[in-house]
């Protein structure tokens with residue numbers, strides 16, 4: 001029996017405006033990312049998260065992004081989120097102690113053992129694999145060597161880092177990720193999404209089938 005074709009899910013990240021949420025949902029995004037780390041040009045605060053979260057219709061996952069932030073801050077934001085994405089050096093114990101589902105973001109620094117990380121973060125719903133730039137926890141706009149991703153990782157893989165409508169089809173065919181994640185590749189400026197780029201990205205994903 002032929003393997004079922006897998007639909008690659010899509011997360012549009014770094015949303016700061018209601019109109020961009022509408023554009024991403026209309027284009028078919030499965031998840032929306034909100035950066036809660038104040039060091040990012042795409043960051044929003046809790047009050048804005050509450051307003052933006054209310055704009056997200058059901059069956060679209062609301063993901064909050066954090067970098068080594070306190071459990072209290074994450075818990076306060078969790079009421080507006082369905083999932084948190086942890087980009088820092090959070091321990092597995094700290095992640096497991098949260099009151100919300102979580103995914104662990106791993107920046108692909110040299111020598112990273114993804115099998116060991118999948119075992120370490122056994123409670124993660126998925127691993128988000130992202131480019132590594134020293135001092136930049138995410139949103140680099142850069143790709144990494146996708147051949148470093150093992151085919152048999154024990155966790156669903158969300159591929160991130162420098163994806164665009166131009167390279168996402170190749171990324172899906174080579175990596176066959178559970179999902180892809182994009183921020184800079186669909187922007188007119190940091191935190192300002194471009195609806196046409198969002199549509200082009202989602203169209204490329206939907207026309208690319210990974211067995």
Ligand SMILES: O=C(O)c1ccccc1NCC(=O)[C@H](O)[C@H](O)COP(=O)(O)O
Nearest residue numbers: 013040138139140141161162182183184
């Ligand atoms: O996007 C940010 O500014 C950011 C800052 C701090 C932590 C995480 C951040 N983004 C995380 C994401 O999930 C991005 O979508 C991912 O890094 C890919 O970004 P890009 O390479 O621009 O597509």
